[in-house]
Each structure stands twice: as C-alpha cells, then as structure tokens.
Amino acid sequence: MEARLERLERQCRWYRNLFALLLIGLVVAALLTIGCSVSGGSGNDAVDTTDPSVTTETPTTPTEPEPAPPSPALRNVILMIGDGMGPEHVKAGGYFVDGGPGMLVFEGFPYIGEVTTASADAAITDSAAAATAMATGQKVNNGVISLALPGDGTELQTALEIASAAGKSTGLVTTTVITHATPAAFAAHTESRGNSDEIAMDYFNQTHPEVLFGGGSADLYPANTEANGYTVVTDASELLALDPAAVTRVSGQFGIGHLPYVFDDQTGILPSLPQMTAVALAILERDPDGFFLLVEGGRIDHAGHANHIERNVRETAAFADAVTVARTWAEGRDDTLILVTADHETGGLVVVSGNGAGAAPTVTWSTQGHTAVNVAIYAWGNNASLISGTMDNTDLFGALNSWQEQPNGARLKKANFAPYYPYLDNGKYDLTSLEGAGLRGAYLEGAAGNRNGKGLTLQPGP
Numbered sequence: 001m002e003a004r005l006e007r008l009e010r011q012c013r014w015y016r017n018l019f020a021l022l023l024i025g026l027v028v029a030a031l032l033t034i035g036c037s038v039s040g041g042s043g044n045d046a047v048d049t050t051d052p053s054v055t056t057e058t059p060t061t062p063t064e065p066e067p068a069p070p071s072p073a074l075r076n077v078i079l080m081i082g083d084g085m086g087p088e089h090v091k092a093g094g095y096f097v098d099g100g101p102g103m104l105v106f107e108g109f110p111y112i113g114e115v116t117t118a119s120a121d122a123a124i125t126d127s128a129a130a131a132t133a134m135a136t137g138q139k140v141n142n143g144v145i146s147l148a149l150p151g152d153g154t155e156l157q158t159a160l161e162i163a164s165a166a167g168k169s170t171g172l173v174t175t176t177v178i179t180h181a182t183p184a185a186f187a188a189h190t191e192s193r194g195n196s197d198e199i200a201m202d203y204f205n206q207t208h209p210e211v212l213f214g215g216g217s218a219d220l221y222p223a224n225t226e227a228n229g230y231t232v233v234t235d236a237s238e239l240l241a242l243d244p245a246a247v248t249r250v251s252g253q254f255g256i257g258h259l260p261y262v263f264d265d266q267t268g269i270l271p272s273l274p275q276m277t278a279v280a281l282a283i284l285e286r287d288p289d290g291f292f293l294l295v296e297g298g299r300i301d302h303a304g305h306a307n308h309i310e311r312n313v314r315e316t317a318a319f320a321d322a323v324t325v326a327r328t329w330a331e332g333r334d335d336t337l338i339l340v341t342a343d344h345e346t347g348g349l350v351v352v353s354g355n356g357a358g359a360a361p362t363v364t365w366s367t368q369g370h371t372a373v374n375v376a377i378y379a380w381g382n383n384a385s386l387i388s389g390t391m392d393n394t395d396l397f398g399a400l401n402s403w404q405e406q407p408n409g410a411r412l413k414k415a416n417f418a419p420y421y422p423y424l425d426n427g428k429y430d431l432t433s434l435e436g437a438g439l440r441g442a443y444l445e446g447a448a449g450n451r452n453g454k455g456l457t458l459q460p461g462p
C-alpha cells in the first residue's frame with residue numbers, strides 16, 4: 001500500500017515537473033514570437049543567430065539570404081536595330097566604311113552573340129513579329145504588333161511600357177515612318193502592322209513616348225501630334241535647335257513618308273539617323289530615372305529588298321554612325337546598356353570581294369525577301385554579359401528589362417565572354433567552323449573588342 005502511494009506520488013511529481021517544463025517552454029516560445037514580430041515590424045528582419053536559446057528553443061527557420069552586394073545600377077537601355085541587317089550586311093558595311101570586315105564600331109563591342117528569328121507562324125519572320133519578340137518576349141504571327149496572336153489577342157506588355165511604368169523616359173527613333181512595324185511593336189498593340197491609325201492612337205493615348213523621330217505623316221501630323229502634347233519639328237535645323245530643357249515630348253516628322261536613302265539625298269535639310277540619335281539622347285538623359293531608347297536603321301531592309309548594295313551599305317554606315325553617337329554618349333558611364341542587333345536578314349546577301357574603302361563591295365543576292373539566317377547581336381555596358389552564344393530574339397526581352405534584375409541574379413551567371421567572336425585572325429566570318437570543330441561555346445581570350453580577333457587566342461568553351 002505504502003509502495004503504491006509512493007509510486008503515485010512519484011508519478012504526480014513527474015507530471016508536475018513535465019507540466020512546469022511545458023509551461024516554461026510555452027512562455028519562452030511566446031516571448032520569442034513577440035520579439036520576432038516586433039523586430040520584423042521594425043524593419044530589421046535579421047534573426048539573431050548568435051543567441052543559442054534561439055536556435056535550441058525555436059523550430060529552425062531558414063535564415064534570410066545575404067543581401068546582394070551593391071553594384072552599379074543599370075538605368076538606361078539603348079536598343080539599336082538594323083532592320084534586315086544580316087551578318088553579310090554588316091560585313092558589306094565594313095568593306096564600305098573601312099575597306100575590310102570587322103571594322104564597324106559595334107563589332108568591337110565586348111559581348112557578341114547570334115540570334116534566331118523565326119516567328120510563331122513562319123520560319124522567316126517579318127519586322128512586326130521580330131520586334132514584338134524582342135519587345136515582349138513572346139512569339140507572335142507575322143504582321144502582329146504586340147498582341148497575343150496566336151492566343152487570346154490580349155495586349156503583350158512591352159519593354160518600353162515597363163520602363164515607362166517605372167518612371168523612365170522613352171523614345172523611338174527611325175528612318176522609316178514612326179508608325180512602321182519595328183517602332184510600333186515597342187509602343188502600340190494591334191493585330192496588323194498596317195493599322196497605322198491605331199498605332200498612332202496608342203502612341204498618343206497609351207504609351208506617349210517622350211521622343212518620336214522618323215519620317216513624316218503615316219497618321220502623325222503636326223496638328224494631331226501637337227494636340228496630344230508634343231512639340232513638333234520638321235527638319236534638321238529645327239531638330240538641332242531644340243532646347244532639351246524646354247521640351248517634354250517631341251515629335252520629329254521629317255519629310256513625307258520614310259526618310260530618303262542616304263545615297264539619294266545628302267542635302268542636310270532632313271536630319272540623319274546619327275543626328276536624331278544625338279538629340280534623342282540629349283532629351284532623354286534629363287530623366288533622373290533613366291530611359292529606354294529604340295533606334296532603328298529602318299531602310300537597310302528596304303535597300304535589301306531592292307537588292308541595291310550602293311544604298312544598302314550607306315544605310316548600314318549611317319546606322320553604325322548612330323551607334324557611335326550612342327557609344328560616345330555612354331563613354332565613362334556604368335549605368336547604360338547598348339544592344340545592337342537586327343530583326344532578320346533581307347536579300348540573302350553574300351559579300352564576294354571588297355573594292356576598297358568608300359566603295360560598295362561586290363556582292364550576290366539570292367532573294368528580294370527576308371531570309372531565316374541568324375542575325376548577330378553586339379552588347380556594350382552594364383549587363384552586357386547577358387549576351388552570349390546563340391539566343392532567341394525573345395531572350396532579348398530579359399536583357400532589355402535587366403535594369404530590374406538583381407546584379408548577382410541568375411541571369412548574370414550566364415557566360416561572361418563572347419563565344420562566337422565572328423572574325424578570326426584571317427578576317428573570315430567563321431561561326432560555323434567553330435561549331436564544326438566541336439568548339440561550340442569557345443571564345444577568344446585577350447583584350448575585349450580587339451578588332452578582327454588579332455592577338456586573341458582561341459579557348460575551349462566551359
């Protein structure tokens with residue numbers, strides 16, 4: 001009997017002790033919870049892991065990741081598109097400008113890749129689908145301007161709209177009419193590139209870029225443009241006389257229809273692509289939030305359709321001069337990304353031989369339409385290392401919006417080199433032989449931007 005009582009008493013003591021321990025545990029847990037929520041509310045989300053009671057008494061929670069180290073922020077993105085400017089167009093332009101290949105300014109950019117261009121419904125894209133792919137990251141049918149087609153037809157948000165929503169200024173500059181397919185895909189939404197009236201309405205009512213420079217008319221006229229808050233200029237002298245501090249939105253409407261080919265009109269009455277680019281930058285750089293600017297050499301494509309090499313090389317040379325303007329503007333800055341590429345190739349151009357600087361090279365053409373040839377991409381500046389290897393045109397959307405990304409984010413872990421440096425020591429355009437030799441992803445090591453690859457050594461890829 002006494003033994004039973006003693007056992008019972010022992011059991012009671014044991015339960016009492018357990019209860020007391022549980023109570024203490026609960027109190028401690030409650031205190032810790034209050035402490036955590038208080039410190040969380042005050043904005044200090046770091047858990048003090050040096051106190052052993054925290055790690056032993058509370059369920060283990062994953063610690064916060066280390067904050068990203070500070071790095072220069074990307075603020076300005078300049079996308080420059082040579083419409084129809086395939087690899088051989090670049091080469092032909094180099095022969096015209098410098099007497100040999102690999103000499104255009106953007107060919108010296110440190111990061112170079114190539115871009116596949118097929119649209120949703122065709123192996124051979126048009127400008128509308130290709131520009132939509134870059135602007136929105138989505139494949140659409142040929143002719144479509146930034147709508148989900150195929151799909152439910154909803155509007156696809158563009159890189160220009162994303163930049164604008166973040167408070168950045170935006171601009172479109174082209175040698176075609178401003179409502180043409182390539183600029184339209186960045187700032188309008190319609191099922192057909194021919195709906196220039198709807199494109200103009202989207203510029204006015206939805207996206208209102210600060211800068212709209214291109215050929216005149218095609219549903220933008222001084223009257224309706226001024227009514228929508230734009231200062232309108234119509235020739236080079238008016239453009240160059242603009243005071244960037246005195247304007248908010250500017251529409252340059254130069255001539256009637258597309259700007260004339262450089263080959264046909266060098267009167268200086270209408271502005272050149274480099275001049276338009278310089279003024280656009282002078283206006284956009286005033287925004288402390290930065291800007292997104294699209295510059296298109298739009299008539300490289302037209303000269304390609306016409307298989308007219310004299311016009312073609314001069315359009316490419318003017319485009320390269322516009323790149324020089326942007327590159328010079330960005331000199332010494334660490335907050336700017338410049339991407340130079342094409343939407344597709346036009347004409348099936350092949351350079352046969354050069355005829356010296358200042359003369360168009362001897363060439364052959366195989367079509368008056370577009371081709372499925374991959375185009376090249378050249379990158380300079382902040383986040384330029386996002387460009388490497390063979391990319392799809394939809395991949396460029398990420399690069400255009402990379403000002404939103406963490407500097408040490410996953411995208412930046414991509415290869416930090418130019419796997420396809422297009423010109424080897426012999427000056428040959430030699431992407432395929434690199435791949436054929438099992439050197440896909442190979443790169444040339446040495447001073448970045450060394451023209452013609454001279455002095456560089458070929459290294460196997462990772």
Ligand SMILES: [Zn+2]
Nearest residue numbers: 084301305346
């Ligand atoms: Zn075309």
